[in-house]
Amino acid sequence: MASNKLFRASSSGTLTRNSSLNFGSRSLVSRSEFGDDRDDAEDLGTLKSGRSYNFSGDVGGEDLDFFKFKLGRRERFSAKLKNESDGNQPIAISILNTSGSVVKGSNGKFLFANVKALKTFTLKEPRLAAGTYFLRLQSAQERSKDEDYELSLSTGRSSEGGSGSGSIDNAQNLGSLSLGQTRSSSGSVGSNDTDFFKFNIGGTSRVVTRVTNNSFDQPIALTVLDSDGNPVKKSNGASLFVNVEDGDTGSILAPTLRSGTYYLRFTSAEGSGEKYSFSVQRSAATVSI
Secondary structure, three states: OOOOOOOOOOOOOOOOOOOEOOOOOOOOOOOOOOOOOHHHOEEEEEOOOOOEEEEEEEEOOOOOEEEEEEEOOOEEEEEEEEEOOOOOOOEEEEEEOOOOOEOEOOOOOEOEEEEOOOOEEEEEEEEEOOEEEEEEEEEOOOOOOOEEEEEEEEEEEOOOOOOOOOOHHHOEEEEEEOOOOEEEEEEEEEOOEOEEEEEEEOOOEEEEEEEEEOOOOOOEEEEEEOOOOOEOEOOOOOEOEEEEOOOOEEEEEEEEEOOEEEEEEEEOOOOOOEEEEEEEEEEEOOOOO
């Protein structure tokens, strides 16, 4: 029976147990070797703000792999790891500096996580300074068989307050919806990002909003807000709200939405750059909500 060992971070970048490390790329490259140490790390160059870097691979045994990347300025950084181990093995993820020490985040904690088998975790830092870094993945796997994982890296504008880059004041305007008209758009959200869309209706109407979660693995929430930014309520007191898991499509039905201005708010509690698409359709009013 396989053991379930955990790693611990140390300021020297070493581990309390022997282990292995590996990186793979899902989007364009998929392989199990990307360098056994920092000197031989796979060099991603300077990460581009707003772009997602996706990989897949496996870790275990004596395999040690690293990724090297740079930030040209202080930015929000996230690394999301999905542990697909079928051997009940945790996978450790660490961010190292050029000296090989585990980096401390703005909250004083190490940028390190031990992700259990079949779990997903996002390592986040809202204000990672400009510089060169290494991302290290490793597993305590003692068997020769490696364990699979998926990894996504992304950066974006530094969020000093952590409240998100979007606001209701700069909502994207979908315009006025006529009866029978549908408007569609898309975007991406994360733990530090919120998206807003604005639309108007000229009379009491039936409005259906559908959202498809195209994210890596995180749920995306949609809430309909009134002109004051408050959630629109049904007659039973429940908000016009839906939480959509990755790969799924959800919908919000408002049978009798009154004339006025409304906002669609998209959020995600975890991750960064979680993609979605949606449509909002107006038709004749039906029954009261």
